[in-house]
Amino acid sequence: MNKILVLFFILLFPSCKETPTQPQQPLSLIVAYVHWENQGLAGKQIVLVQKGDTLRTDSNGLANFSVPAGHYIVRAFHIQRGGPSPRFIDFDVYTHPGEIARVDIIDCLPCL
Numbered sequence: 001m002n003k004i005l006v007l008f009f010i011l012l013f014p015s016c017k018e019t020p021t022q023p024q025q026p027l028s029l030i031v032a033y034v035h036w037e038n039q040g041l042a043g044k045q046i047v048l049v050q051k052g053d054t055l056r057t058d059s060n061g062l063a064n065f066s067v068p069a070g071h072y073i074v075r076a077f078h079i080q081r082g083g084p085s086p087r088f089i090d091f092d093v094y095t096h097p098g099e100i101a102r103v104d105i106i107d108c109l110p111c112l
Contacts, residue, residue: 028095030065031102032057032074036109044107049073049090069097080111 034044040061047054048065050072055063065072074091081089095101 025069026098027066028069028097029100030067030072030074030093030095031100032063032065032076032091032105033102034061034063034076034079034105034107036107041107041109044079044105045077047075047077047088049075067095069095071095074103076105079105080108081106082108082111085111 030048032046034041034046034057040057040059042057042059042061044057044061044063045054046057046063048067051065051067053065055065057063065074072093072095074093075088076091077088078085079089089105091103091105093101093103
């Protein structure tokens with residue numbers, strides 16, 4: 001009987017080493033919208049700092065990043081806010097699996 005138990009544990013042991021696979025979390029989407037009033041602004045440089053990804057806004061003023069859930073910094077360059085213009089402005093973004101995080105970036109065109 002003891003031999004059977006020992007044999008059983010020997011056969012069972014290798015199966016314990018395998019780690020169960022975890023389902024992949026769906027990606028999140030970060031949507032940066034650069035605009036003045038209701039007009040989207042094309043060609044604005046947007047950087048996702050943690051990944052080093054750089055995009056330019058499309059004709060609707062949008063730049064989209066697909067990312068795993070987490071905390072990110074979206075950096076927008078040459079955005080006017082009135083007064084001396086900083087070279088860039090950072091926005092903190094928190095994403096959740098499968099959800100859309102929106103970043104509203106107002107670029108004051110009359111402030112040039």
